[in-house]
Amino acid sequence: MAKLFFKYGTVFSAKSLNLIATAHNYETQGKKVLLLIPKLDTRSEGYISTRAGFKLPAEVIDIHTNILDIYNEHLKKKERIDCVLVDESQMFSVEHINQLREIVSVFNTPVICYGLRVSYNLELFEASKRLFELADKLEEIKTICWYCKKKATHNLKLVDNQPQYVGNPIDIGGLEKYVPVCYDCYIKPPITG
Numbered sequence: 001m002a003k004l005f006f007k008y009g010t011v012f013s014a015k016s017l018n019l020i021a022t023a024h025n026y027e028t029q030g031k032k033v034l035l036l037i038p039k040l041d042t043r044s045e046g047y048i049s050t051r052a053g054f055k056l057p058a059e060v061i062d063i064h065t066n067i068l069d070i071y072n073e074h075l076k077k078k079e080r081i082d083c084v085l086v087d088e089s090q091m092f093s094v095e096h097i098n099q100l101r102e103i104v105s106v107f108n109t110p111v112i113c114y115g116l117r118v119s120y121n122l123e124l125f126e127a128s129k130r131l132f133e134l135a136d137k138l139e140e141i142k143t144i145c146w147y148c149k150k151k152a153t154h155n156l157k158l159v160d161n162q163p164q165y166v167g168n169p170i171d172i173g174g175l176e177k178y179v180p181v182c183y184d185c186y187i188k189p190p191i192t193g
Helices: 015-028 068-076 094-107 126-134 181-185
Strands: 005-007 033-038 048-049 055-057 059-061 082-084 109-116 139-140 152-161 163-165 180-182
Touching: 005 015, 005 094, 005 126, 015 033, 015 048, 015 082, 015 094, 015 109, 033 048, 033 068, 059 068, 068 094, 068 163, 082 094, 094 109, 094 126, 109 126, 180 181
Parallel strands: 005 109, 005 139, 033 059, 033 082, 082 109
Antiparallel strands: 048 055, 152 163, 152 180
8 A cells, every 4th residue: 555755854864865766766676756846946957956966857846736637647648657756845835745645545656755844943844744644654864963963853044154043934045054953053053153
């Protein structure tokens, strides 16, 4: 029986690298994967990519896209889908998450979503909240705190090397803007420089 998975972690926990490795495993076995990335991720340019330099083309999903329509288009072309892999799932809409759940339930196709659990202001993303409600299996992808040796549990946003705790929860950026931290370092970051 297929399942809906939510694999979540902080920034720099290798979520996209895990997704690409999963896609590679399916494709090595001759199986077809459908890769999805949100249009909100302006860095993607239609690719799921990693800081390690790996990248794969993906279907770009905007707020009005019906993922079920994309899935059905593949079926109409006689293309079977063995797995759906979703990057940056926190940027999808709640309706998109409902559609992914439907793919699992109706078509018996596994869906694996990778994304952040909470924003830098410690609020659940709406799509992540929905995944926590609907997923059959939750898995944390772990990394260590930028400043100490504890497990990272949060994302710290830095602007001019100063922590930021309020603002739009979706604010695209990489190492120039975010670091993974434990809760203690989130509250009191030992920033140098």
